Amino acid sequence: MGSEEEVSVEQAAAERRERLRALKAAKQLSETAADEDKSVQAQGDDDPEDADPDTEEKNISMKFRNYLPHDKQLQEGKLAPPVLPKFEDPVATEPPAQDNKEDPFLNIAPKKPNWDLRRDVQKKLDKLEKRTQKAIFQLMEEQEKQKKLAEEEEEEEAGGLQEQ
Numbered sequence: 773m774g775s776e777e778e779v780s781v782e783q784a785a786a787e788r789r790e791r792l793r794a795l796k797a798a799k800q801l802s803e804t805a806a807d808e809d810k811s812v813q814a815q816g817d818d819d820p821e822d823a824d825p826d827t828e829e830k831n832i833s834m835k836f837r838n839y840l841p842h843d844k845q846l847q848e849g850k851l852a853p854p855v856l857p858k859f860e861d862p863v864a865t866e867p868p869a870q871d872n873k874e875d876p877f878l879n880i881a882p883k884k885p886n887w888d889l890r891r892d893v894q895k896k897l898d899k900l901e902k903r904t905q906k907a908i909f910q911l912m913e914e915q916e917k918q919k920k921l922a923e924e925e926e927e928e929e930a931g932g933l934q935e936q
Contacts, residue, residue: 834849841847890897 834846836846836850837853840850
């Protein structure tokens with residue numbers, strides 16, 4: 773059992789060494805590529821002071837928009853706050869069109885305020901209407917009977933007067 777564990781430990785150590793070698797090789801390749809880029813930039817620049825990293829740090833100017841530093845040299849980098857241009861909204865400047873203002877409470881009231889009452893009472897109204905028509909018809913018949921009787925009486929009186 774001990775020999776199996778030693779073999780697996782040795783294999784793990786060998787794999788780790790290989791990974792470390794691969795990482796070192798990759799790091800060296802990236803460093804050489806970065807060195808080549810710097811040399812190409814140095815050849816293209818006319819000013820040798822810009823290529824030096826120490827002088828680059830000295831030439832950096834800091835600009836402060838929202839912070840006022842205490843140091844006098846840094847206060848020179850304070851920027852003025854941006855000035856927004858005046859904007860006039862053409863819609864807001866025009867007064868709204870004045871229509872004949874109506875009373876808002878008129879619009880609240882329904883156009884037919886008793887429609888629900890009529891709906892509920894309609895059957896009763898129909899019955900009453902039929903009874904009213906019958907009653908009017910009966911009254912008209914009675915009036916006609918009375919007229920006929922009155923005419924007959926007049927004829928009898930007129931006939932009796934002529935006979936005499």
